[in-house]
Amino acid sequence: MGNFDGQLCQRPFDLFRSQAVIKPLVDALFSYVKQHQVAIIYSIAETAKANDLKPYEYFEYLLREIPKHMEDTDLSFLEKLFPWSEDLPVNIRKIKTTNKRS
Numbered sequence: 001m002g003n004f005d006g007q008l009c010q011r012p013f014d015l016f017r018s019q020a021v022i023k024p025l026v027d028a029l030f031s032y033v034k035q036h037q038v039a040i041i042y043s044i045a046e047t048a049k050a051n052d053l054k055p056y057e058y059f060e061y062l063l064r065e066i067p068k069h070m071e072d073t074d075l076s077f078l079e080k081l082f083p084w085s086e087d088l089p090v091n092i093r094k095i096k097t098t099n100k101r102s
Helices: 015-050 055-069 075-080
Strands: none
Touching: 015 055
């Protein structure tokens, strides 16, 4: 049977070497995921601003309303959450001011 002493390999396990190989891959994956998440959040904020909404209040509203529908199979409720929806509460809309020149 040879010189088998119960070890799976001849070389001792080197945790540092294993981490050195895996860490760049993990970092790249998490970096990509974070960038993707940031892009989504930025896109929502800019769309809210483009529709005359207060971004912070809009996010608050979304974070309060979406969990209420977690068990829903009908996703039509999302239409009421879009930034251009007329069903959004008044308090998340920017107050439109008119510039009067004298």
